[in-house]
Amino acid sequence: MASLHLIQAIFALLLGFGLLMVLSSSSVTAFRTGGSSFGVFANQATFALVGLVLFGATQYLPVRLMRSLSTAAVMFSILLLVAVLIPGVGKLVNGARSWIAIGGFQFQPSEVAKLALxxxxxxxxxARRSTLASPRSLLIPVLPVFILIAGLIMMQPDLGTTTALLIVFMACLFFAGAPWWMFATLAGLAVLGVTALALSATYRLARVLSFLNPDPTSASGWQLAQSLYGMGNGGIFGVGLGQSRAKWSYLPNADSDFIFAIVGEELGFIGAALLLLLFGLLAYTGLRIARRNVDPFVKIVASAGTVWLVGQAGINICYVVGLLPVTGIPLPMISAGGTSLIITMVVFGLLANFARSEPEAAAVLQANGGNRLARFLGVNPKPGAGAKRAAKRTAKAERRAAKSAKRAAAAKPAPARKPASPTRRTPDAVRAEPRSRGAAPRPTTGTQRPGAIPRQPDGRRGAAGARPARSTPSANPRRNPSSGGSPQW
Structure with a gap:
């Protein structure tokens, strides 16, 4: 159960920390644009409630159902990525058509595509683990589907999400057991592709140049410079929660892409180090869950999902501190963004689900009998398997036996039965027995009833000198009409 408790604790700490930092970093911008300092925080909290429901449901989702729905999920995500490119359906935000608005709700299909992939x-x-040594079996059809999804995302355009999608793709291949030469070749091609995409647009090229030669006076270098100024202002212990100066319109995207800079300024080096520790603990726990499971599907999804979240956090933190060019990848569970938060919480739910299938966790859950939702979905043992359930059944049986004994004691006693008489043959039974003239006399019992007629040596009843018995049927004309003469006795 250690992995399950760890992943749930990390989830709770990151969620609470993220909501707190979204409130602090977005208060100034939200008040200026909406008249309330809690506008962005309220939206984030609403998405967090939706994510909590999905997190709880995903913990008890059967693995076989995940696998059966995976193909439909990836096809549905492709349809959403096509729909977002249609004018009037997709919403243009910051130069990228990455959103679909339905009423007052809008979501980002590319985040759904990462989870589906x-x-x-x-x-x-x-399913193909026995033939993964063959390049064709390994790359077909996963490579064409990845290229299709990545191409649709780049048409929005969104380089940051494409980079995160590439992390998912490479992590799945690596943990599935792809040969090193194949993995290295694909990784090299991926780096070349991302570099070509980064240099293909003017604003992306400006970000790369500002990374190589930071210029605080340029538009592309201003954001990075303000991020570094804010973190330097925080020092060891920070300036205090809610006391950041960079969020007062100095640092663009202070509540989303560059929220880690606000963490470093308000909570200092200690707060930033604690956040890094949480992500490091997430990496350890996720890989531990993957290693302790035997299902290959669980191993691949748990390890690749962990690398996805931790890798995305690492890229975000690196470009905030100036170690990588700015890509626009959000910090998981911390940055403001509804769709990203919900999908990340679903991934945490998957990890918690897989932690329940570890041998030790399964034994503990079996001993405790699980809970009603888990038993209803069929992912935990039946209630009879638990010791607690067995004790309850025993106590219930004892109470039932005590009630039965009480009712039996209060009931009217039944009348005593008359003792049965000694076994005696009826006359019909005696006549039915085969007899012959020279047969031995029937055995008599050692005792006779008082007043009974004594038996003669030939077995007949009666005293000596009594009337003789009837003749045999062959000598009796009444019994044998074929014989002549008068009846004789």
Missing amino acids: LLWMGHVLA
Whole structure:
């Protein structure tokens, strides 16, 4: 149960920490644009409630259902990515058509595509684990599907999400057991592809140049410079929660892409180090869950999902501190963003689900009998398997036996039965027995009833000198009409 408790604790700490930092970093911008300092925080809290429901449901989702729905999920995500490119359906935000608005709700299909690709690749690679040494079996059909999804995302355009999708793809191949030469070749091609995409647009090229030669006076270098100024201002212990100066319109995207800079300024080096420790603990726990399971699907999805979240956090923190060019990847569970938060919480739910299937955790859950929701979905043992359930059944049986004994004691006693008489043959039974003239006399019992007629040596009843018995049927004309003469006795 250690992995399950660890993943649930990490989830709770990151969620609470993220909501607190979203409230602090977005208060100024939310008040200026909406008249309330709690506008962005309220939206984030609403998405967090939805994510909590999905997190709880995903913990008890059967693995076989995940695998059966993975193909439909990836096809549905492709349809959403096509729909977002249609004018009037997709919403243009910051130069990228990455959102679909339905009423007052809007979501980002590319985030859904990452989760769908993770589950689908885990299903396909687990089903072909015996033939993964063949390049064709390993790359078909996962490579064409990945290229299709990545191409649709780049048409929005969104390089950051494409990079995160590439992390998911490479992690699935690596943990599925792809040969080193194949993995290295694909990784090299991926780096070349991302570099070409980064240099293909003017604003992306400006970000790369500002990373190589930071210029605080340029538009592309201003954001990085303000991020570094804010973190330097925080020092060891920070300036205090809610006391950041960079969020007062100095640092763009202070509540989303660059929220780690606000963490470093308000909570200092200690707060930033604690956040890094949480992500490091997430990496350890996720890989531990994958290692302690035997299902290949669980191994691939758990390990690749962990690398996805931790890798995305690492890229975000690196470009905030100036170690990588700015890509726009959010910090999981911390940055403001509804769709990203919900999908990340679902991934945590998957990890918690897989932690329940560890041998030690399964034994403990079996001993405790699980809970009603888990038993209803069929992912935990039946209630009779638990010691607690067995004790309850024993106590219930004892109470039932005590009630039965009480009712029996209060009931009217039944009348005593008359003792049965000694076994005696009826006359019909005696006549039915075969007899012959020279037969031995029937055995008599040692005792006779008082007043009974004594038996003669030939077995007949009566005293000596009594009337003789009837003749045999052959000598009796009444019994044998074929014989002549008058009746004789």
